[in-house]
Amino acid sequence: MTEISWMKAIEFASPHPYVLVTTVDRGGAPNIIGISWWTIVSWSPQMMLISVGHGKKTSENLEQVKEFVVNFPSEGQAKGAWICGTKTGAKIDKFKETGFKPMSAKIVKPPLIEGAVLAYECKVTSEVTTGDHRLYIADVVAIHGTEGAPRHLMSMRYDTMVSLDHTGYINVSLPYK
Amino acid sequence: MTEISWMKAIEFASPHPYVLVTTVDRGGAPNIIGISWWTIVSWSPQMMLISVGHGKKTSENLEQVKEFVVNFPSEGQAKGAWICGTKTGAKIDKFKETGFKPMSAKIVKPPLIEGAVLAYECKVTSEVTTGDHRLYIADVVAIHGTEGAPRHLMSMRYDTMVSLDHTGYINVSLPYK
Numbered sequence: 017m018t019e020i021s022w023m024k025a026i027e028f029a030s031p032h033p034y035v036l037v038t039t040v041d042r043g044g045a046p047n048i049i050g051i052s053w054w055t056i057v058s059w060s061p062q063m064m065l066i067s068v069g070h071g072k073k074t075s076e077n078l079e080q081v082k083e084f085v086v087n088f089p090s091e092g093q094a095k096g097a098w099i100c101g102t103k104t105g106a107k108i109d110k111f112k113e114t115g116f117k118p119m120s121a122k123i124v125k126p127p128l129i130e131g132a133v134l135a136y137e138c139k140v141t142s143e144v145t146t147g148d149h150r151l152y153i154a155d156v157v158a159i160h161g162t163e164g165a166p167r168h169l170m171s172m173r174y175d176t177m178v179s180l181d182h183t184g185y186i187n188v189s190l191p192y193k
Numbered sequence: 194m195t196e197i198s199w200m201k202a203i204e205f206a207s208p209h210p211y212v213l214v215t216t217v218d219r220g221g222a223p224n225i226i227g228i229s230w231w232t233i234v235s236w237s238p239q240m241m242l243i244s245v246g247h248g249k250k251t252s253e254n255l256e257q258v259k260e261f262v263v264n265f266p267s268e269g270q271a272k273g274a275w276i277c278g279t280k281t282g283a284k285i286d287k288f289k290e291t292g293f294k295p296m297s298a299k300i301v302k303p304p305l306i307e308g309a310v311l312a313y314e315c316k317v318t319s320e321v322t323t324g325d326h327r328l329y330i331a332d333v334v335a336i337h338g339t340e341g342a343p344r345h346l347m348s349m350r351y352d353t354m355v356s357l358d359h360t361g362y363i364n365v366s367l368p369y370k
Contacts, residue, residue, distance in 0.1 A: 017296070017305060017312060020338035022239055028311040028338050028345070029210060029265060055232040057244040058324025062199055065323070067234040088206060119194070128194060134205040135194060144321055146242070146330055147235025153323055161197035161205050168205070 031170035034177055036087040036100050037066055038118075038126040039077035046118055046127050048110040049074040050101030052171045053149070054086060062156040064136060067149045073105035078152055082140035083124035087132040088168040094177055097169055122158040133168040135160045208347035211354055213264040213277050214243055215295075215303040216254035223295055223304050225287040226251040227278025229348045230326070231263060239333040241313060244326045250282035255329055259317035260301035264309040265345040271354055274346055299335040310345040312337045 020028070032052045040046045053067035066086065068074050078084065089097040096114030103113065111118055118127030121137050128135045138154035145151075169177045197205070209229045217223045230244035243263065245251050255261065266274040273291030280290065288295055295304030298314050305312045315331035322328075346354045 017307070017309065017337035017339050019299070020311075020336055020340075022333075022336060024338060025311055025313065025336045026233075032210060033206060033208075053232045053234060055230045055242075055244060056203075057230060057328060058326045061324045063324045065232075065328075067232060122196070130194070132194065134197075134202055136202065142321065144319065144330065147238045147240045149235045151234060151242075151330075153321065153328075156199075159197055159199060159202045160194035161201060162194050163197075 027173045030172045031178060033088065034097065034101075034169045034171040035066075036089050036097060036129060036132070037068075037074060038085045038087060038129065039074050039083070040081050040126045041077045042080040044125065045109075046111060047073045047077055047105035048087075048100045048114070048116070048129070049105065050097055052174060057153065063141070063154060064138060064156055065151050065153045067146065067151050069149050075150060078140065081125055083126055084138050084140070084152065084154065085121055085124060085126045085128055086136040086138060087129040088134040089129070090131055090133045090162070091167045091169065093129075093131060094169060097177060122160075124157065128160060131162065132160075133162055204350045207349045208355060210265065211274065211278070211346045211348040212243075213266050213274060213306060213309070214245075214251060215262045215264060215306065216251050216260070217258050217303045218254045219257040221302065222286075223288060224250045224254055224282035225264075225277045225291070225293070225306070226282065227274055229351060234330065240318070240331060241315060241333055242328050242330045244323065244328050246326050252327060253283075255317065258302055260303055261315050261317070261329065261331065262298055262301060262303045262305055263313040263315060264306040265311040266306070267308055267310045267339070268344045268346065270306075270308060271346055274354060299337075301334065305337060308339065310339055 056064045117130040119130045124137045137158040140154045142153045233241045294307040296307045301314045314335040317331045319330045
């Protein structure tokens, strides 16, 4: 091994599961952001976290309503997922722009995205600032999935999305920059 | 979408990049643990985190020396990676057991694993307990990579490892339970 750059490392570490995080403001207006920086962090209780850049519409919403949903978009949702990862919710209504349909969650206020492969309903339990991002650490309070639609999107180098399954099938290669 | 179980969700969320985290105790003895729960958390400064179960040898080492290396094992290292993910460093010397060769890092005390695809040297800046795990949030202080060996291991449902690249090539399917 030799020393390499941060961006080269991001290429080497690809692919990474890409998710769409939904939030709402105090008036109930929803937003969606596309991120690759998330992980499960506890088996029992069931917990996960997301890392969100400062100044995002999502951060603003999370200051107001401490709940979010982590949706795994299906391969057919690549175009909408691309919009969510590249445009700001401060200026557009992302549900309208993508055509995604919101579905009521079981417990939290932010909506699920209809047709997603998987959706974790989360309630924030603590927050930690990490450099230019903020961690939202949360209890998973309900989980939803779509049987028979297991293929979801993975981010390659944060500039292309692919979907794949355990047989290595790849369906989408869409630059999202 | 319908409600699904935690374990079914883990299947739907697969695959996830699998990493080997190296640490040392205060005497300098190294250990390796295999984990899937990690993420980058800041662009600038460059930061990442890992989530480690309580009572692990790795947790004990991190109490003593607040540094770790996140190594991405190559497809040829699947067997050793399997050992690191299933046996405890409290009982065996994992470098000896796997045949992995330690390499001196540039800045931190824990070693790199020779032949890994990618290795991030990290210094812990804060820690947060999340249920049955603990987050180690860290500055990335150096990065190493192996040019021409971009294929690394991905965890499927935390019970099988595969390696793949952006063409969907899959080389290894090794149950690691």
